[in-house]
Amino acid sequence: xxxxxxxxxxxxxxxxxxxxxxxxxxxxxxxxxxxxxxxxxxxxxxxxxxxxxxxxxxxxxxxxxxxxxxxxxxxxxxxxxxxxxxxxxxxxxxxxxxxxxxxxxxxxxxxxxxxxxxxxxxxxxxxxxxxxxxxxxxxxxxxxxxxxxxxxxxxxxxxxxxxxxxxxxxxxxxxxxxxxxxxxxxxxxxxxxxxxxxxxxxxxxxxxxxxxxxxxxxxxxxxxxxxxxxxxxxxxxxxxxxxxxxxxxxxxxxxxxxxxxxxxxxxxxxxxxxxxxxxxxxxxxxxxxxxxxxxxxxxxxxxxxxxxxxxxxxxxxxxxxxxxxxxxxxxxxxxxxxxxxxxxxxxxxxxxxxxxxxxxxxxxxxxxxxxxxxxxxxxxxxxxxxxxxxxxxxxxxxxxxxxxxxxxxxxxxxxxxxxxxxxxxxxxxxxxxxxxxxxxxxxxxxxxxxxxxxxxxxxxxxxxxxxxxxxxxxxxxxxxx
Numbered sequence: 001x002x003x004x005x006x007x008x009x010x011x012x013x014x015x016x017x018x019x020x021x022x023x024x025x026x027x028x029x030x031x032x033x034x035x036x037x038x039x040x041x042x043x044x045x046x047x048x049x050x051x052x053x054x055x056x057x058x059x060x061x062x063x064x065x066x067x068x069x070x071x072x073x074x075x076x077x078x079x080x081x082x083x084x085x086x087x088x089x090x091x092x093x094x095x096x097x098x099x100x101x102x103x104x105x106x107x108x109x110x111x112x113x114x115x116x117x118x119x120x121x122x123x124x125x126x127x128x129x130x131x132x133x134x135x136x137x138x139x140x141x142x143x144x145x146x147x148x149x150x151x152x153x154x155x156x157x158x159x160x161x162x163x164x165x166x167x168x169x170x171x172x173x174x175x176x177x178x179x180x181x182x183x184x185x186x187x188x189x190x191x192x193x194x195x196x197x198x199x200x201x202x203x204x205x206x207x208x209x210x211x212x213x214x215x216x217x218x219x220x221x222x223x224x225x226x227x228x229x230x231x232x233x234x235x236x237x238x239x240x241x242x243x244x245x246x247x248x249x250x251x252x253x254x255x256x257x258x259x260x261x262x263x264x265x266x267x268x269x270x271x272x273x274x275x276x277x278x279x280x281x282x283x284x285x286x287x288x289x290x291x292x293x294x295x296x297x298x299x300x301x302x303x304x305x306x307x308x309x310x311x312x313x314x315x316x317x318x319x320x321x322x323x324x325x326x327x328x329x330x331x332x333x334x335x336x337x338x339x340x341x342x343x344x345x346x347x348x349x350x351x352x353x354x355x356x357x358x359x360x361x362x363x364x365x366x367x368x369x370x371x372x373x374x375x376x377x378x379x380x381x382x383x384x385x386x387x388x389x390x391x392x393x394x395x396x397x398x399x400x401x402x403x404x405x406x407x408x409x410x411x412x413x414x415x416x417x418x419x420x421x422x423x424x425x426x427x428x429x430x431x432x433x434x435x436x437x438x439x440x441x442x443x444x445x446x447x448x449x450x451x452x453x454x455x456x457x458x459x460x461x462x463x464x465x466x467x468x469x470x471x472x473x474x475x476x477x478x479x480x481x
Contacts, residue, residue, distance in 0.1 A: 205281030212286020283480030303331035349375030379464030436466030
């Protein structure tokens with residue numbers, strides 16, 4: 001019952017279901033998916049580049065037919081690879097030189113097959129034809145309207161070829177479970193000669209209607225796309241990915257990052273009806289959280305975290321309240337001249353949580369919680385263009401973390417009745433490491449002017465390790481319901 005992501009490594013899989021295990025939504029189901037590069041691993045280095053936004057609508061018309069439409073906004077802002085000239089009047093002029101955009105709209109009608117066994121080696125398969133259009137399909141207008149709402153300047157890039165062109169496509173794929181892992185393969189072949197394929201593996205823990213999952217995927221492509229922009233997007237997306245997500249009832253949330261590159265994505269999916277699966281893996285509480293840093297040595301920035309905790313089999317007041325597990329966090333630090341510099345950190349933690357009012361029956365419950373963790377921190381800063389910092393830097397050090405938060409649970413049915421339970425909430429978050437490193441501005445490094453700063457130390461660019469403070473917004477599911 002795990003929800004497969006609707007972006008990231010399954011981008012080319014036209015006709016693919018938005019659900020992973022058992023692989024198909026229920027007959028008559030509609031779904032809507034929205035993915036964006038700023039959802040999955042929110043970072044300050046997002047540059048409205050590559051597959052900037054994606055919308056999906058689909059309908060499982062019957063047990064054997066699936067209809068789907070996909071609109072993607074493709075942007076190639078920096079085809080030359082040149083970095084900004086920070087000493088120029090228009091520093092980004094050289095960066096965006098030669099940039100272009102294109103939109104793609106894909107529609108498919110595939111025949112589907114679903115096994116009666118939701119955990120068999122082969123649980124579903126699909127194949128069928130479709131069409132893909134490329135050109136000016138409203139993407140720029142959508143992006144400008146969205147940026148106007150957020151107060152962000154528009155991305156002024158021309159369409160590579162505004163006149164829509166069309167190509168045929170053939171989509172096929174299958175999924176199932178093997179050795180306790182969910183797997184999926186999918187491919188799309190177009191009449192322009194472009195071929196793309198994905199392979200995914202997921203470890204999941206889930207009940208009949210909710211699950212948490214994590215695993216790798218791989219995307220390969222060959223041939224020519226419909227535009228040069230599409231080819232550059234394909235180069236950015238091809239390769240290995242690490243993805244995680246959760247789902248409960250009609251909702252699914254997922255995030256992914258290309259392992260060997262900066263490509264990221266995130267996706268939100270709504271499904272009106274779904275086939276109920278069977279319990280798989282140990283019961284747990286799974287969470288995906290968006291992180292926001294505001295103070296301390298680590299300074300401002302954004303990130304994403306995924307975690308899994310198991311309820312301890314204890315009696316008395318602690319029963320159902322005390323859980324232990326692990327968490328993986330990625331954080332992108334806000335750095336001046338972020339087109340030329342990167343600073344990021346990772347944390348791998350063993351964690352424990354004490355819940356004040358966990359769900360015990362059907363309906364809503366307000367749950368304050370206190371959590372802590374211990375583990376390891378890896379931080380790094382890199383100069384990737386015209387220098388604006390004095391050095392590359394690496395920090396590896398132990399890490400302590402604590403959080404105090406509040407979440408609201410909702411259970412669709414009483415416990416043990418096959419329903420789902422999920423929560424949304426947030427927390428204040430503190431972290432500390434004994435070692436830290438400060439990266440400072442060097443006026444001789446590359447001619448970049450001194451960055452504006454409200455800090456007591458105006459030369460500071462970023463600090464790795466040490467103390468940090470922030471908050472997070474999180475979605476949680478319980479798979480033991």
